[in-house]
Amino acid sequence: MPELPEVEIFKRYLDATSLHQPIEGVEVRNAYILKKTSARELARRLKKRGFESSQRHGKHLFVRTDGGFWLRFHFGMTGSLQYFKNNEQVPRHARVVFVFANNHRLAFDDQRQFGGIDLVRDVDEFLKKHALGPDALEIDLWEFRKILRKCHGVVKSVLLNQRIIAGIGNLYADEILFRVRMHPATAVSRLNDKALTRIFRAIGYVLRKAIAAKADANQMPQSWLLPHRGKDGKCPRCGTRLKSANIGGRTAWFCPRCQKPAVHKSGL
DNA sequence: CTAGATGTTAAGGT
């Protein structure tokens, strides 16, 4: 479930398994994943090279090679990384497999193929070209408020917009709004600085805590929305049956009692 | 069989 915390976990996984090893080859099992490069170019750029460091921005993971350019991973809805020994079974939906000289491989597994891999020369250039906003864990309060004060639209859509802030996806947007007890369809224009500050703090808290839980829903607190989201879930605070609504084309889950739509107030 | 699922983006509308 690759939102910012999941991608951060993938980054740590890659750092712990796949750095500083000569790459013998790249197996492209499904070229659909390669949107702006080719199997041939990947092989040419990576062979006999190694991954030397990585950095994350929002939901994008950039891996620097000792050839001087970067590999970019985006995990879409179902992407993940799997490091495994040569004699072990290749993951079911492995689309690209990096073969290392040490008898191990790293697979980019992606059932639905909404993810992708690219080569980029410069990370900042990529971020600028795609107009990505600042990373949700890098931004500071003042910048956050400054950006949000200029936003129109409903709060959930704004949090999901990667060009405003990068890294928050559907599940964590719901979690953040649950934490501040705000209805997902609240207009951002009616939020005062105090409300924006509370959202900012909730973003940092939820994302950091999710990372600490290894982005594993089973390790997140029962007091969160996430373990109860969907199905016949009940609000962990008040026990009310959770409600869903389609907001900005995505399903929002929230507690209709704790997260009432603001009517006249401009804050919380 | 149909609907919906964690994401992004092109295309259409206002």
Add this chain to the structure above:
DNA sequence: CACCTTAACATCTA
């Protein structure tokens, strides 16, 4: 032009 919404992408599960 700026902004918002919808559909499409590929695949699996409820």
